[in-house]
Amino acid sequence: MSQTVDRALSILPLLAEGPADLGQVADRLGVHKSTALRLLRTLHEHGLVYRQSDQRYRLGARLFALAQEAMENLDVREIAHPHLVRLNETCGHTVHLAVYEENEVLYIDKVESRYPVRMYSRIGKPVAITVAAVAKLLLADLPEHERRAVAEKLDYPTYTSRSTPNAGAFLRELEKVREQGWATDLGGHEESINCVAAPVRGADGRVVAAMSVSAPNVVVTADELLTLLPLVRRTADAISGEYSGRTPVKGTV
Amino acid sequence: MSQTVDRALSILPLLAEGPADLGQVADRLGVHKSTALRLLRTLHEHGLVYRQSDQRYRLGARLFALAQEAMENLDVREIAHPHLVRLNETCGHTVHLAVYEENEVLYIDKVESRYPVRMYSRIGKPVAITVAAVAKLLLADLPEHERRAVAEKLDYPTYTSRSTPNAGAFLRELEKVREQGWATDLGGHEESINCVAAPVRGADGRVVAAMSVSAPNVVVTADELLTLLPLVRRTADAISGEYSGRTPVKGTV
DNA sequence: ATGAAGGTTGCAAGCACTGCAACACCGCTG
DNA sequence: CAGCGGTGTTGCAGTGCTTGCAACCTTCAT
Incomplete structure (x- = not known):
């Protein structure tokens, strides 16, 4: 329903399979690298993805915390x-x-x-x-x-x-x-x-x-x-x- | 960095505190109800939020699955x-x-x-x-x-x-x-x-x-x-x- | 029945997102 | 050392997506 958000969220299951770099994310989303970069940045700011030392992205800590909190409720x-x-x-x-x-x-x-x-x-x-x-x-x-x-x-x-x-x-x-x-x-x-x-x-x-x-x-x-x-x-x-x-x-x- | 995504993701920690209805979400985001609705819908399609029987939203199952998968990797x-x-x-x-x-x-x-x-x-x-x-x-x-x-x-x-x-x-x-x-x-x-x-x-x-x-x-x-x-x-x-x-x-x- | 409260939809206006292209930054290789 | 491919990053202009509005609908309580 919302294109931008839709794309951003599609990154999550993708990263759940394993770490990926910017190019891979952009390809699998079917968008330009710069677009993927900005989406990843936003996800990063919210702690949902983490950038590891080799610059590749993977799912971030806040995700665990969120799931945890939700479960306890x-x-x-x-x-x-x-x-x-x-x-x-x-x-x-x-x-x-x-x-x-x-x-x-x-x-x-x-x-x-x-x-x-x-x-x-x-x-x-x-x-x-x-x-x-x-x-x-x-x-x-x-x-x-x-x-x-x-x-x-x-x-x-x-x-x-x-x-x-x-x-x-x-x-x-x-x-x-x-x-x-x-x-x-x-x-x-x-x-x-x-x-x-x-x-x-x-x-x-x-x-x-x-x-x-x-x-x-x-x-x-x-x-x-x-x-x-x-x-x-x-x-x-x-x-x-x-x-x-x-x-x-x-x-x- | 991306306003729309930013708003959408801001919903997650909000719902982690407990279930909320459309109005509450819209208020706390500072956006119109219809906007909140569309964001929630997108999150819903990705399974990140769930609509319980009383129509209120809470965090969804896929969130657990994602966190789980990430952990195993x-x-x-x-x-x-x-x-x-x-x-x-x-x-x-x-x-x-x-x-x-x-x-x-x-x-x-x-x-x-x-x-x-x-x-x-x-x-x-x-x-x-x-x-x-x-x-x-x-x-x-x-x-x-x-x-x-x-x-x-x-x-x-x-x-x-x-x-x-x-x-x-x-x-x-x-x-x-x-x-x-x-x-x-x-x-x-x-x-x-x-x-x-x-x-x-x-x-x-x-x-x-x-x-x-x-x-x-x-x-x-x-x-x-x-x-x-x-x-x-x-x-x-x-x-x-x-x-x-x-x-x-x-x-x- | 009537009203209120919350949820949903269509629409026009505007701005936020997109893709491009150029740039910066490696590590490699000749 | 210069040149080069690969990757990540940034400014910009156009446009397509998002937004808020207002009207409508449903549900529930009076």
């Missing part, structure tokens, strides 16, 4: 956190909290497993949307037409033999998840890792977040992990209750 | 990580890795303490620059005039009675740190928490990062923590060696 996260910790203390496995936003699902909190074998993930990282248990819950709650639209648009990478193969299968899975009110991922992302997940709902019943417990096969079998389902659901319900109970408008300055 | 971090984990396995305490960038010091990696009492910190969060041990090391390495300039510009919050009180004291501390090649923070940020830190150097001897071990008084006394200094320094040196050894230009697309 999420109400659900704040409310859920103590519950997640408690759940982790009970079962010992990795606990995740995730939200859906514009075709992406991302982790907004995580409590590490207390077992030595841990799974890799990171707060802020987009989730494997077609297979993750939390993603299924979040997408299953979308209105039917939107759900279908999203499912059609997605790629379906074959992480393992049990990954969701295509939109049709995904939509059926979402339907099932929608009815049963919980979801699993049994080796659909990483062969040896299983998850069980339950939804966190707002006062209106809409799913606002989803939480999951994940553990590798070497620690507990899928069946053993499933025995935790009631506990996970109870935790999610507790969070839902607290979240819908009060509606703090703490953001109002 | 930092060479030092990648090289250092296994060393940090090993150090944590040996001593059990919280281990941090931090870098300096444009008047800010921020954590780029962290391995959690294995003791139940943990300190609060978060990757990406700016560090208390006037007291943290890692910050002292990073600033101590700046050229003299720049070091002075930065020190003058900083605020010196009194976190505890042992916090660095002013620029003069800070510069003297930096001089000391510079000579001895390591740094401590003994209750300067939180009364009961102590840290020891050592620098990671590039091939040219410049400090590119700093790492620290932190532990609360209730777990180990400051004196006990200091006995870890040789271990911390050895770890930092190992990282330095590996970092300066190879210079992978992995970012070249």
Whole structure:
């Protein structure tokens, strides 16, 4: 909608791939070097890009700080956190909290497993949307037409033999998840890792977040992990209750 | 340098404080509502802001993803990580890795303490620059005039009675740190928490990062923590060696 | 129903952005 | 040392993008 800003912002994902020099940026934007220079300067002044010693540009520190601040302002996260910790203390496995936003699902909190074998993930990282248990819950709650639209648009990478193969299968899975009110991922992302997940709902019943417990096969079998389902659901319900109970408008300055 | 982009980017820190509606954004930018709307739309298209159900804007998911990706592309971090984990396995305490960038010091990696009492910190969060041990090391390495300039510009919050009180004291501390090649923070940020830190150097001897071990008084006394200094320094040196050894230009697309 | 508050759209005017071209600054090579 | 290619930077004039306005729309409360 705004050409200049549009161009400037296009630089960010470009730099996320790795450092680049002025020429490269200008080329990939399809603008003159001088134009790219001025855009980069503006981004620089705001701390969003940083000029390293070899003069190449990369993303800057303020970006982290912004993401950080934004994360801490999420109400659900704040409310859920103590519950997640408690759940982790009970079962010992990795606990995740995730939200859906514009075709992406991302982790907004995580409590590490207390077992030595841990799974890799990171707060802020987009989730494997077609297979993750939390993603299924979040997408299953979308209105039917939107759900279908999203499912059609997605790629379906074959992480393992049990990954969701295509939109049709995904939509059926979402339907099932929608009815049963919980979801699993049994080796659909990483062969040896299983998850069980339950939804966190707002006062209106809409799913606002989803939480999951994940553990590798070497620690507990899928069946053993499933025995935790009631506990996970109870935790999610507790969070839902607290979240819908009060509606703090703490953001109002 | 570019008015439009400048205005658009000014919206980000504003939203980091909390969600805001169109009017508020327009007011704080000092522009007409329609202008603010168009800027917000552009930011929205790039996923940097998100429009929540009550129509108010807040920072968007892509921001997290960007910050995340940028973080993973930092060479030092990648090289250092296994060393940090090993150090944590040996001593059990919280281990941090931090870098300096444009008047800010921020954590780029962290391995959690294995003791139940943990300190609060978060990757990406700016560090208390006037007291943290890692910050002292990073600033101590700046050229003299720049070091002075930065020190003058900083605020010196009194976190505890042992916090660095002013620029003069800070510069003297930096001089000391510079000579001895390591740094401590003994209750300067939180009364009961102590840290020891050592620098990671590039091939040219410049400090590119700093790492620290932190532990609360209730777990180990400051004196006990200091006995870890040789271990911390050895770890930092190992990282330095590996970092300066190879210079992978992995970012070249 | 009526009004107020906030969000959205079309439009004309002006200025901020763009691309150009010339310059400055390396590091190389003959 | 001079010449040269590559890269980053700056002044300038034209124009296309951005801006503020005003009118319109939606929603909510009275």
